[in-house]
Amino acid sequence: MERILITGGGGFIGSHLARYLLHQRRLVRIVDMNFHDYIREKYYTEKLQLDLRIWKNCLIATKGIDKVYNFAANMGGIGFITAEGAEVMHDNVLINTHMLEASRQNGVGRYLFSSSACIYPTYKQTDPNVKGLKEEDAYPSDPDNFYGWEKLYTEKICEAYQRDYGMDIRIVRYHNIYGPEGTYKGGREKSPAALCRKVAEASDPGSITIWGDGKQTRSYCYIDDCIKGTTTLMESDYDKPINVGSERLVTIDQLADMIIKISGKNLTKEYDLTAPQGVRGRNADISLARKVLGWEPRVSLEEGLDKTYRWIEMQCMR
Numbered sequence: 001m002e003r004i005l006i007t008g009g010g011g012f013i014g015s016h017l018a019r020y021l022l023h024q025r026r027l028v029r030i031v032d033m034n035f036h037d038y039i040r041e042k043y044y045t046e047k048l049q050l051d052l053r054i055w056k057n058c059l060i061a062t063k064g065i066d067k068v069y070n071f072a073a074n075m076g077g078i079g080f081i082t083a084e085g086a087e088v089m090h091d092n093v094l095i096n097t098h099m100l101e102a103s104r105q106n107g108v109g110r111y112l113f114s115s116s117a118c119i120y121p122t123y124k125q126t127d128p129n130v131k132g133l134k135e136e137d138a139y140p141s142d143p144d145n146f147y148g149w150e151k152l153y154t155e156k157i158c159e160a161y162q163r164d165y166g167m168d169i170r171i172v173r174y175h176n177i178y179g180p181e182g183t184y185k186g187g188r189e190k191s192p193a194a195l196c197r198k199v200a201e202a203s204d205p206g207s208i209t210i211w212g213d214g215k216q217t218r219s220y221c222y223i224d225d226c227i228k229g230t231t232t233l234m235e236s237d238y239d240k241p242i243n244v245g246s247e248r249l250v251t252i253d254q255l256a257d258m259i260i261k262i263s264g265k266n267l268t269k270e271y272d273l274t275a276p277q278g279v280r281g282r283n284a285d286i287s288l289a290r291k292v293l294g295w296e297p298r299v300s301l302e303e304g305l306d307k308t309y310r311w312i313e314m315q316c317m318r
Helices: 012-023 055-062 078-083 086-105 146-165 191-201 223-235 252-263 287-293 301-316
Strands: 003-007 027-032 046-049 067-070 110-116 169-174 206-211 242-244 267-272
Touching (some): 003 012, 003 055, 012 223, 055 086, 067 086, 086 110, 110 146, 146 169, 191 206, 191 252, 191 301, 206 252, 223 242, 242 287, 252 267, 252 301
Parallel strands (some): 003 067, 027 046, 067 110, 110 169, 169 242
């Protein structure tokens, strides 16, 4: 059986991927510093608690492994990555540099790096009516936060390891992945989870607070579609960065309205114009993924939000 390592296996995408691959009859080793265990059933073959900022731990993690999905990162929503620059860059550069070299030394057959839409330049995201970002739009580079710079830097490390050592590497640029069984409180949650939690906790009638003026735009990709796109990329022959996301652009106001409708509550919206909101508009162009992977998202935003809200509502009631 194929031996798979998923770093960041206690996190949102990593844990969902581990469960999927375990059901595909793979031997799945997950590694993380902390495990939320939002997924109730056992979703791995082997579980190691390791700090991958430490070199020797990366050697331990990659020993005897055929394929690596590297999701380990110090990260969170816009509030966290806006506030924490040095910590994010320090930790993630260590993790990614060590993981690449350890994978090379241990003879890993294929390696996937989880990059982000945050690598795309600010000057292409100043208007809410933004065009979908294509992979070639990454340069000339100008990410809007340190997290994006770190991701872009690591993409170049991967490129160097491909060229100099012949490593077989895949790079996926995620655009706002969301869904149930992930972080929904504590300051590291993304906007769909944060809004679901606010609505679930709100009195009826009542109000919720939106960060920014609500006119900023994003596109969102449901976790099941993300996992399918990720595994399809890993099994493909395509070895350049590629977007995995949705092309459906919505405002944060529209996102909140959808969640409020799902809840059935009578809620009004208030706005905190002092809160971080990131770029003004961001959307994905997934034409390359359609062409080379035959992949595109299948779960509608309404369906995905309904599943996400129901799960978060249940957590808030506990």
